[in-house]
Each structure stands twice: as structure tokens, then as C-alpha cells.
Amino acid sequence: xxxxxxxxxxxxTRPFGGTLAFLWTEMLVQAHESLAMAxxxxxxxxxxxxxxxxxxxLIGVALIGAVLFSAFTLGQRVLNEAAYIRxxxxxxxxxxxxxxxxxxxxxxxxxxxxxVYVAPIALLGGLAVVVGHLSxxxxxxxxxxxxxxxxxxxxxxxIFSTFFRDNRAIWAYASLFFNVFGVLPPVFxxxxxxxxxxRPVALLMPPSAAAALLxxxxxxxxxxxxxxxxxxxxxxTETALVFLLAIFWARRTVRGP
Amino acid sequence: MSAEPLWSENLRKTYATKGxxxxxxxxxxxxxxxxxxxVALLGRNGAGKTTFLRIASTLLRxxxxxxxxxxxxxxEHPERARPYIAVVPQEGKPFFHLPPREMIYTYxxxxxxxxxxxxxxxxxxxxxxxxxDFADRLxxxxxxxxxxxxxVATVIATQAPLLFLDEPTIGMDPFARREVWASLRDLxxxxxxxxxxTHYLDEAEALSHRLYIVERGKVIVSGTSDDLKRSVxxxxxxxxxxxxxxxxxxxxxxxxxxxxxxLTIIVHPERLxxxxxxxxxxxxxxxxxxxxxxxxxxxxxGRKIDEx
Ligand SMILES: Nc1ncnc2c1ncn2[C@@H]1O[C@H](COP(=O)(O)OP(=O)(O)OP(=O)(O)O)[C@@H](O)[C@H]1O
Ligand SMILES: [Mg+2]
Numbered sequence: 001x002x003x004x005x006x007x008x009x010x011x012x013t014r015p016f017g018g019t020l021a022f023l024w025t026e027m028l029v030q031a032h033e034s035l036a037m038a039x040x041x042x043x044x045x046x047x048x049x050x051x052x053x054x055x056x057x058l059i060g061v062a063l064i065g066a067v068l069f070s071a072f073t074l075g076q077r078v079l080n081e082a083a084y085i086r087x088x089x090x091x092x093x094x095x096x097x098x099x100x101x102x103x104x105x106x107x108x109x110x111x112x113x114x115x116v117y118v119a120p121i122a123l124l125g126g127l128a129v130v131v132g133h134l135s136x137x138x139x140x141x142x143x144x145x146x147x148x149x150x151x152x153x154x155x156x157x158x159i160f161s162t163f164f165r166d167n168r169a170i171w172a173y174a175s176l177f178f179n180v181f182g183v184l185p186p187v188f189x190x191x192x193x194x195x196x197x198x199r200p201v202a203l204l205m206p207p208s209a210a211a212a213l214l215x216x217x218x219x220x221x222x223x224x225x226x227x228x229x230x231x232x233x234x235x236x237t238e239t240a241l242v243f244l245l246a247i248f249w250a251r252r253t254v255r256g257p
Numbered sequence: 258m259s260a261e262p263l264w265s266e267n268l269r270k271t272y273a274t275k276g277x278x279x280x281x282x283x284x285x286x287x288x289x290x291x292x293x294x295x296v297a298l299l300g301r302n303g304a305g306k307t308t309f310l311r312i313a314s315t316l317l318r319x320x321x322x323x324x325x326x327x328x329x330x331x332x333e334h335p336e337r338a339r340p341y342i343a344v345v346p347q348e349g350k351p352f353f354h355l356p357p358r359e360m361i362y363t364y365x366x367x368x369x370x371x372x373x374x375x376x377x378x379x380x381x382x383x384x385x386x387x388x389x390d391f392a393d394r395l396x397x398x399x400x401x402x403x404x405x406x407x408x409v410a411t412v413i414a415t416q417a418p419l420l421f422l423d424e425p426t427i428g429m430d431p432f433a434r435r436e437v438w439a440s441l442r443d444l445x446x447x448x449x450x451x452x453x454x455t456h457y458l459d460e461a462e463a464l465s466h467r468l469y470i471v472e473r474g475k476v477i478v479s480g481t482s483d484d485l486k487r488s489v490x491x492x493x494x495x496x497x498x499x500x501x502x503x504x505x506x507x508x509x510x511x512x513x514x515x516x517x518x519x520l521t522i523i524v525h526p527e528r529l530x531x532x533x534x535x536x537x538x539x540x541x542x543x544x545x546x547x548x549x550x551x552x553x554x555x556x557x558x559g560r561k562i563d564e565x
Contacts, residue, residue, distance in 0.1 A: 010340050010418065011369035021366035025355070028363070032354040032395070090349035094408075097314040097344040098417070100367045108367075255335055256317045 011099040018100035019108040026081070026112025040077075041120045043179075044069055047188045058189065060132025064142060064214050065188035067128055070121040071146040072187075072207045075153025076178040077117070078110045082161035083170050092254065102250040110154035121146070138217045145210035145235070152206045152239040153178070155246035162253045187211045191221040203231045206238060260328030262341075262419045262450035263290040263313060268322035270308050270474075282308040284474035285322065290419075295441060295451040297465035299458070301558060305474040306454040307347050307423055313452070314344045314421045326419060343368075343417035345425045347454075349408055353397035357388045357407040360396065364411050382414035385440050387433060402428045406437075413440050420444070422453035426460060438464050458551040470554065472561050482550045489556045491525040494548045495532060497541045506535065512556070523548055 011017075030036075044066035051062035085091035095105055125146070129139050160177070164170050185201075185208035186194040194202050202208040209231040215221035216228065223231065270283040282305045290296045298306045311317040313324060315335035324331045326338035351360045361382055365375035383392045386406050396404055409425045422441075426434045434457070441451055441464060455461055461468055462482045470478040470485070478485055486492045490511040497503070500520030504513055510532050512523045524532055529545065536543045 012340050013336055014369070017369055018367040021363055025352070025359075025363040025367065028359060029352050029354045085352070088350065089352065090346035091352075093311075093314070093316055093344055093346035094349055094364070094412070095367060097316050097339060097342055097421075098368050098415070099340040100369070104367075251336075255315055256311075 013099050013101050016101055016104045016107065018095075018104035019111070022095070022100070022105055022108025023112040023115065024108075026109045027115050030081075030113055030116040037117060037120060040070070040073070040117055041124075043073075043183075044124065047183070051188055058220070060128065060134075060218055061190055061211075061215055061220050062188050063124060063128035063132055064218075065211050067121060067125045067142060067146055068149050068207050068210050068214075069182045069187055070117075070124060071150040072153045072182045073178050074110075074113060074117060074150055075155075075157035076174045077113050078154045078157035079161045079174045080170060081113060082106070082109060082158050083164045084167055086161070087164070087167055096254040102254050103247040106158045106246060106250040110158065114150060114154075132218060134218065138214065141217065142214055145213060148235055148239045149206050149210050152235075152242050155239075155242040158246050159242075159249050162249065181205055182207050185211075186215075190215055191223075199227075200230065203227055204234045204238075206235050209235045260325065261289050262292055262294075263288075263324075263326055263452060265289070265309075265313070265324040266322060268309070268312065268324055269320045270305075270312060270317070271320045282474055283312075283319070283322075286471065286474070286476055288469055288476060288479065290450055290452055292450055293445050293448060294466045295445055295453070295464055297461040297468040298452060298454045298471065299456075299461055299468055299554065300454075300471040304471045306471060308474075309471070310344075310347075310421045310423050310452065310454065314342055315339055316344075341418045343412045343415040343420050345409055345412045345420075345422040347423035351396045351404055351407045351411065354395055356391075356393045356395055357399075357410065358383060358392040360407060361411045361414050365414055368415060370415075378414045378416070382410040382440075385436065385443075386410040386413070387436050402430060402433060405429055406433055409437055409440075413437075413444060416444060416447065416449060418449055420449060420451045420453075422451065424454055424456065426455065426457065434460060458549065458554055462550040470557065472558055473565070477561050478557055482553075485550065485557065486548050486553045487525075489523060489548065489553045491523040491528075492548050493524050493526055493529060494546050494552065495522045495524055495529070495536075496520075496544045496546070497522070497536060500536075500541050500543075503539055503541065506539070507532070523552075 048062045048066055051058050096102055125142060128134060128142065134142065185205050187207045191199060191202060191212045203212055212221055212223060213231050216223040266287045268283055268286040272280045272282055286309055298309065300306050312319045313331065315331055315338050319332055327341050329337040331338050358379060362375050362379040365378055383389055386409065388406060388410055391399055391403055396407060405428050412420065426437050445451060467481055469476050478488065483492065497520045499518055501515040501518050504515055504520055507513055507520065507522050510522050510524045510528055514521045533543060
């Protein structure tokens with residue numbers, strides 16, 4: 001019997017350690033659900049169609065909204081996946097009782113899901129650029145804002161996932177949250193259609209904040225100076241806070257109470 | 258580093274769930290596991306084995322007491338203990354949409370091992386644990402035992418300094434179990450230390466240097482499996498198919514159990530000759546065999562249940 005643990009097997013935990021490896025793992029896992037990739041676009045397509053039938057002139061707004069909504073609902077997939085692999089597979093125990101970093105587990109999972117589902121979203125984005133005649137700078141803005149919305153939703157999704165003890169309850173709550181906040185506010189339709197007193201609320205909710213900023217870019221919404229700042233800095237601050245909270249929470253919830 | 262791989266003192270855990278009375282799962286557990294040892298944690302369902310393993314592997318907060326992994330306080334600094342450990346969780350499953358080869362490889366990569374090391378360890382584990390024939394089939398298409406083998410192979414491939422295995426061989430056939438035993442022996446020969454739970458007492462006997470029996474959150478016995486057998490009065494068992502009527506004459510040799518017409522006596526080897534002489538004198542046929550760990554376990558734990 002030796003007294004020293006084999007030193008070459010001790011990997012100190014690095015911040016975000018394991019992110020890329022788990023991203024790859026999650027990609028391989030998700031890639032097997034090809035039907036899910038197709039069905040992930042159903043709601044958006046239906047809503048785009050509705051908007052087009054009601055007012056063909058708003059197709060650009062609807063396509064932009066669909067991109068943002070798609071980024072937002074990826075949070076629901078993170079929630080489902082994180083809860084499922086923790087509860088059914090005991091993946092938290094397997095991966096986190098070891099040198100892998102908890103934030104790498106969270107971010108790798110979220111990014112792996114993003115990579116697999118990004119193709120249909122990119123297609124929608126391409127359509128938005130072409131059909132909506134988006135300039136290069138507006139297209140880049142769409143890309144950046146979608147990224148923020150995704151990060152916000154993925155972080156919220158991961159945090160929520162830790163509160164469930166069994167998988168049966170999740171479906172109802174998860175779809176409630178992501179659909180309500182992704183569909184009700186002015187994401188698929190112009191901010192101007194939203195009741196005036198509630199507009200500040202819409203400007204503080206990430207998907208509709210991003211939508212409002214882009215709508216003002218293409219002339220479908222008029223934002224006052226204060227409103228633009230509110231939407232932009234609100235979105236950036238909320239995303240940063242929720243992302244930091246998710247990192248903190250991922251670390252904290254490795255160990256149960 | 259000279260610190261023990263695992264050391265705990267007076268470890269307690271009470272589960273407090275709203276609306277139901279609290280459950281005291283660990284009522285002061287002290288134990289240690291020395292470098293290179295394989296130690297089995299035994300006990301009835303609900304005795305507290307998983308609770309102990311989860312606390313030791315940084316997955317659950319203890320209510321009180323101390324616990325250290327390689328000298329690192331698990332309660333205060335779980336992140337310092339984590340680089341040393343790997344866990345087979347009770348009822349853990351590999352990802353269904355990965356084949357065993359990818360499951361093992363990506364897991365090692367997530368733990369920070371290099372490409373080359375991960376690759377060679379993956380192949381080694383596949384070979385070692387008999388996964389070759391299905392290494393590239395999705396886990397969802399594998400049988401229960403094949404999935405469990407994949408799970409164990411994944412964790413064994415880490416060669417972590419301290420491994421916690423919660424019922425690692427559940428659902429495995431006798432060949433697969435022996436492959437696991439051999440792999441675990443290899444690991445400890447290379448310097449790893451292992452704490453496992455099992456309900457297969459032949460496995461505990463074949464595999465562990467020492468064992469702890471927990472009952473209602475307390476260690477009631479610790480030692481080698483021979484120690485445990487000695488504590489029930491002997492390491493040999495004499496069965497007399499027609500002996501029940503002669504029970505009184507055999508009482509002085511050790512514990513006697515009558516079952517219908519037959520009589521079983523637990524005896525120390527040094528008194529075997531004397532006992533056999535008496536059996537021959539009474540014209541009773543006798544068969545002699547070793548006391549199994551399972552029989553000793555049943556007696557020791559049964560006695561404890563009676564006391565309580
Ligand atoms: N999350 C929990 N909440 C409340 N009580 C719990 C919880 N987990 C375990 N217990 C209780 O704690 C006790 C010990 O459970 P534990 O899982 O440690 O047993 P075990 O020895 O591993 O049993 P088994 O052999 O069945 O796996 C049991 O009485 C169990 O019901
Ligand atoms: Mg258990």
C-alpha cells in the first residue's frame with residue numbers, strides 16, 4: 001500500500017474547467033433528437049404566419065421576433081435537460097463530485113444545446129435579414145441581442161432546474177414561463193401595439209427589450225432616448241446579473257442541503 | 258501527503274423535510290479508510306450507506322461532525338476534496354444517447370484529462386470491463402447490466418485517488434462482477450483507495466480488506482470479514498440433518514439453530530474434532546462448511562435489531 005495519491009491524477013478545478021468537453025458531450029447527446037430540432041420551430045412558424053396574414057408589412061418584425069423567441073426558449077431546453085440528467089441519470093453526482101467545475105457543467109450544457117439548435121435559428125435570422133432588408137449593423141445587432149437573450153434564458157433555465165425534485169412537474173412550469181414571457185410581450189409584434197402603461201415592463205423583459213431595440217432600428221417602433229437606454233442597459237445588466245447568479249448557484253447546488 | 262484518504266468522526270445527518278418528521282440517517286459515524294484500501298460499507302436498506310457516501314463525496318451537507326478527504330475538510334472546503342474523488346452514484350445511468358466509448362472518453366475529458374490519456378484509458382476500460390462488443394452502440398440499446406458496467410467503467414477509468422462506489426455491481430452477472438473486482442484490485446494496486454457499498458456479501462468478502470456495518474445510522478461492527486465471523490462464535494458451520502433432537506448436547510460448542518429436524522452449529526475450528534466425535538457417537542451424519550459473511554451479517558444485524 002502506498003501513502004501518496006497518484007499525483008498525475010489530481011487535476012485542480014479551474015474556473016470554467018470542463019466547459020468545452022461538456023459542450024461536446026451535450027452536443028452528441030442532443031444531436032440524436034432530430035425531431036426535436038424540427039419541432040423547436042413550430043411555435044415561431046405559426047406566429048410568423050399569423051402576423052403575415054394579419055399584416056404582411058410586419059413580416060420583418062415577426063421574423064426578428066422569431067429569432068429572439070427561439071434564443072429565449074433554448075432556456076427551456078436547458079431547464080429540462082439539466083433537471084432530467086440530474087434526476088434520472090444522477091449526472092450531477094457523476095460529473096460534479098470531481099474536478100470538473102460546476103459553471104463549466106452549466107455553461108457547457110447550455111452551449112451544447114445552442115450549437116445543436118442554432119441551425120434553424122440561423123435560418124430564421126437569414127430570412128429576417130433578407131425579407132426585412134436589415135443593414136449589416138442591424139444584422140449584427142440582431143446577432144448580439146439574440147446572444148444576450150440566450151444567455152439570460154439559459155442562466156434562468158439552469159437556476160430553475162435546481163428546484164425540481166421530479167421530472168413530471170417540470171413540463172408545465174417550464175413551458176408556462178418561457179411561453180408567457182416569449183409570446184405575450186411585444187416580441188412578434190411592434191411595441192406600439194402594447195398598452196402604453198405597460199411598455200416600461202416590456203422594455204425590461206429581455207426578449208421584448210431586444211425586440212424593441214431592433215424594431216426601432218427598422219422603423220417599426222419609436223423609442224425615446226430614455227427608453228432605448230432602459231432597454232439596452234436593462235438587458236445587459238439583467239443578463240450579466242442572472243449569468244453571475246447562475247454561476248454562483250451552480251457552484252452552490254453541487255452539494256444538497 | 259500523509260493524510261488518510263478518508264476520515265470521519267461522529268458524523269451526523271438528519272434529513273429535515275417540511276411536513277414530515279425529521280429522519281436521522283447518520284447518528285454519529287466515525288470511520289477511516291487507509292491508503293490503498295478497499296473498504297465495504299454494509300447495512301440494511303435505509304441504514305445510511307448512501308447518505309454517508311454522499312456526504313463524503315461532497316454532495317450532501319452533514320448536520321454535524323467532521324469528515325476529511327486527504328486531509329481536506331469536506332464540510333468547509335468541498336472544492337478542495339473534489340479533485341481527488343470520483344463517484345458511481347446509486348442508480349446512476351450513462352447518457353442514453355451516447356455509446357459507452359464516447360461516454361467514458363468525454364467524461365475523462367470533462368475531468369480535465371488530456372486527449373491521449375483519455376483515449377488510452379477509455380480503450381483500457383472498455384477492454385477491462387468487457388464492453389468491447391457494444392462499445393459503439395447507444396446506451397439506450399444496452400441491457401441493464403451493460404449500462405451499469407458502462408457506468409462503473411466510466412468511473413474506474415478516472416483512476417481517481419479515492420473512489421466512492423454505491424452498489425456498483427447491482428444487476429451484473431457473476432462474470433461481470435468478477436471483472437469489476439479485478440479492476441478494483443488493479444486500481445488499489447496502482448495507489449487508489451476505494452469505499453463501496455454492496456448488498457452482495459460474497460462480493461464484500463472477496464473484495465474488501467475491511468468492512469463497516471451500519472445499522473440505523475450507527476457503525477455496529479468494523480473489521481475484517483473474519484473478525485465479523487469470529488464475533489458470531491466461529492468460522493465453521495456444522496449441519497446435522499437429523500440433529501434437532503440432540504440440540505442440548507451441542508449447545509456448549511457455540512450458537513445452535515434448529516430448523517425442523519436439522520440442526521446447525523457455529524463452531525471455532527479448534528473444537529471441530531470434539532464436535533465431530535460427539536456426532537459420530539450419536540450416529541448423526543454431519544457436513545462441515547465455512548460460515549459465510551452473509552450468515553454472520555444476518556446474525557450480527559439481527560442481534561442488534563432484537564436489542565433495539
Ligand atoms: N432526501 C431524503 N429525505 C429524507 N429522508 C431521506 C432522504 N434520503 C434518505 N433518507 C432516509 O435516510 C435513511 C438512510 O437512507 P440511505 O439512502 O442513506 O440508506 P442506504 O443505506 O443507502 O439504503 P439502501 O441500501 O436502500 O440504498 C433512510 O431512512 C431514508 O429513508
Ligand atoms: Mg443506498
